[in-house]
Amino acid sequence: MQHQEFQLPTQSRRSSMRSRLSAFVNRLLAAIGYAIVRIDDKRLVEAKTFAGVDFAYDNLYLLDTYAPWITDEDFRTVWEVASRNSLTNTFRSYELYQCVREVARIPGDILEVGVWRGGTAAVLSAAAAKWKPTAKVWLCDTFSGVVKAGVYDASYSGGEHADTTQTVVADLLSSLKLTNASIVRGVFPDESAAALLDAKIALCHIDVDVYQSAADIVGWLRPRLSSGSMIVFDDYGFSTCKGITRYVNELRMGGEWIYLYNLNKHAVLIKR
Numbered sequence: 001m002q003h004q005e006f007q008l009p010t011q012s013r014r015s016s017m018r019s020r021l022s023a024f025v026n027r028l029l030a031a032i033g034y035a036i037v038r039i040d041d042k043r044l045v046e047a048k049t050f051a052g053v054d055f056a057y058d059n060l061y062l063l064d065t066y067a068p069w070i071t072d073e074d075f076r077t078v079w080e081v082a083s084r085n086s087l088t089n090t091f092r093s094y095e096l097y098q099c100v101r102e103v104a105r106i107p108g109d110i111l112e113v114g115v116w117r118g119g120t121a122a123v124l125s126a127a128a129a130k131w132k133p134t135a136k137v138w139l140c141d142t143f144s145g146v147v148k149a150g151v152y153d154a155s156y157s158g159g160e161h162a163d164t165t166q167t168v169v170a171d172l173l174s175s176l177k178l179t180n181a182s183i184v185r186g187v188f189p190d191e192s193a194a195a196l197l198d199a200k201i202a203l204c205h206i207d208v209d210v211y212q213s214a215a216d217i218v219g220w221l222r223p224r225l226s227s228g229s230m231i232v233f234d235d236y237g238f239s240t241c242k243g244i245t246r247y248v249n250e251l252r253m254g255g256e257w258i259y260l261y262n263l264n265k266h267a268v269l270i271k272r
């Protein structure tokens with residue numbers, strides 16, 4: 001009797017069959033609102049030492065998470081427009097929006113350093129108009145990109161995010177009928193902080209990507225904060241912004257701040 005020869009699939013055929021099968025299953029699941037996520041994929045997890053400090057990154061899949069931004073109509077109205085001018089996301093923007101509410105009774109203005117095209121600036125201005133109407137909103141940017149990139153900021157060389165102008169930001173604010181903000185051009189604090197005179201600050205959003213800029217801003221802020229004033233650092237936790245993670249972790253050591261990290265790539269520091 002003659003036996004038909006049975007051939008095992010080659011490695012590449014097996015992997016092509018596996019990906020076609022997986023694409024098929026994912027299409028089926030997507031049609032009913034499900035997905036399979038491989039959460040133990042060690043290739044995506046990073047734990048490395050950089051310039052003497054350990055940094056670990058994991059991929060988080062947050063299921064069934066309270067999401068108040070979905071039903072907050074005022075926020076949604078602003079964010080629908082502002083998000084077109086932002087590099088951040090709904091979760092961090094909503095946190096900023098809510099932080100303004102939290103500092104409503106803390107003396108002082110709102111400051112953002114790192115405005116780019118004005119997305120988070122518009123969110124802060126809208127929140128201030130609603131909850132802190134006597135506060136001014138200071139929006140400070142070089143409008144020529146990131147400055148002071150150094151050894152702790154391996155992903156930056158300077159000049160990133162220069163694709164904006166003051167007019168872009170002013171147009172966004174006026175399209176949302178926001179009139180409580182002043183746009184200030186120049187490296188902060190070196191060239192532009194004088195415009196703020198002796199303003200006290202209740203909330204500062206620092207979105208400048210690199211270590212030294214953040215450190216200089218906090219140096220300027222310190223005597224202008226009250227107990228309960230907040231600093232929100234964007235970039236905390238991005239594997240490309242290790243300078244910011246390093247700086248915030250250094251700040252924590254002094255005991256001057258209450259520190260919060262809620263996994264959305266913001267660090268929030270509250271002045272004790």
Ligand SMILES: C[S@@+](CC[C@H](N)C(=O)[O-])C[C@H]1O[C@@H](n2cnc3c(N)ncnc32)[C@H](O)[C@@H]1O
Nearest residue numbers: 086087088114116119120141142145187188208
């Ligand atoms: C990531 S962008 C800001 C994004 C913005 N917050 C948004 O809504 O997505 C960073 C900005 O920081 C600005 N920047 C960095 N360092 C600065 C400094 N020391 N003074 C003023 N602006 C600075 C850059 O020009 C750039 O526009």
